[in-house]
Amino acid sequence: MTKLDDTAADAFATTLTRLRETRQLSKKDLAARMGFDPSYVSHVEGGRHRPTLEFARRAEVVLDGGGALMRTFQEPGTAAPGTAAGWPIGGTASLGSELFVEQEDSDLRLADDGYYEITISRTIRNIGQRPLTRFPTRIEVDAFPADPARSHSFYRDNPVTLAETAFWARFDGEPTAWRVVRDRDAYKKIEIFFEPSRSLRPVYPGQSAVVTCGYRVHHRKWGAWFTREIRWPTMRISGSLTFPRHTGARLSGRRVSWTGDQPLGEAPARSESADGTVFTWTVTSPTLANLYHFQWRFHGL
Structure with missing residues (x-):
């Protein structure tokens, strides 16, 4: 170092x-x-x-x-940021020190067909010394978080398949390549490549890009919670959760850190729209490694 x-x-x-x-x-x-x-x-x-x-x-x-x-x-002879000369191509191994998230926006909504549809968009900046060519993301579900044995048994018999998630990814607004690097019954780890139109487009030191992905999981397999983890230094994170009005959804949230659970600084704002009941939240300069955990109950079903 x-x-x-x-x-x-x-x-x-x-x-x-x-x-x-x-x-x-x-x-x-x-x-x-x-x-x-x-x-x-x-x-x-x-x-x-x-x-x-x-x-x-x-x-x-x-x-x-x-x-x-x-x-x-800065060391003498280092190539200028944004040029190709002298840059070793980077992957995802050291993203913890090379990546800064300027903005993350997440959107979860319960569709009429019973599927939760999730979209996550991040504006990332390369603060390292080598180009970045991929970004990791994951799909993680747990219908019974308070009962690990029951959860394990449930997903063994009812695994979440990649096909049913209809996963997609975009790089700066264009469809891009991706691959699954770990596939478990209730967990998928995916790498998104910076290759729109099958053309490698590295994010060089000092540059920013928008990486977006989306997927869907049926409510019986998803659970009644949504968590965002601060895995990289982040300037701002925001999210929205939308439920049909007839569900009578009620939402609660908390921040989880190494010192324990704490209430959110400000409760999610609730509003009504043509799409249903919408809860929105924003955190500026969240602490690294914290979790923002949201849980809901339905009273109209």
């Missing part, structure tokens, strides 16, 4: 402190948005720890430093 020498580390700490104070963020606020422990931010600014490259990437994005922080790590 790349780290700075003492002189560069001092310059980095000075710039970091200046940017943080300009953005009027406390060390705790900055740490939460970056997904780091507050003590680490404090040690970096105080010169007691040398910042890692991953720390610099996340700080650069969160503080919108205009390249000031990343220039500290």
Whole structure:
């Protein structure tokens, strides 16, 4: 893992402190948005720890430093972002440090045929040092989350098949290739390739792209919950859940972190539309590794 020498580390700490104070963020606020422990931010600014490259990437994005922080790590002879020369092609192995989600939008709706239809769109930015060519996603269901044995037995007899999910993917609005890398009765892991029109289109360092996917699962196999996990540093996440009016849907949500369950900062907003009862929610700068868990009950059936 790349780290700075003492002189560069001092310059980095000075710039970091200046940017943080300009953005009027406390060390705790900055740490939460970056997904780091507050003590680490404090040690970096105080010169007691040398910042890692991953720390610099996340700080650069969160503080919108205009390249000031990343220039500290720039090595002579590095090809300019957005060019092909010198870039090793990247996959998904190190996305944790190379990817930043500028915006995630999720939409779940219960259709008249009894299927939940899910669409997830992410605007991603490459904050690493090599091009990205694919993005991982997954389909995960559990009709009986409180009873693992019953759930296992149910999906053994009633597996979710890839065909029934009608999975699709788009890259910057165009249909794109994808493949299943793990296929279980209640779980599918899928890689979405950045290959619209069968032409490789890498996302180079500094560039952004929109990756969208969708699928459907029958309500008997889905369960009565929907979860979004903050797997990468994220600027903003929002979602909507739509149910037919006759279901009398009632929704509750909570945030799950390593310290335990906590209520959402703001309850999902409820409204009525031509499509039914709609619940919407938004979180800005969510903490890395947190889960946003939503559960519903039907009273009109």
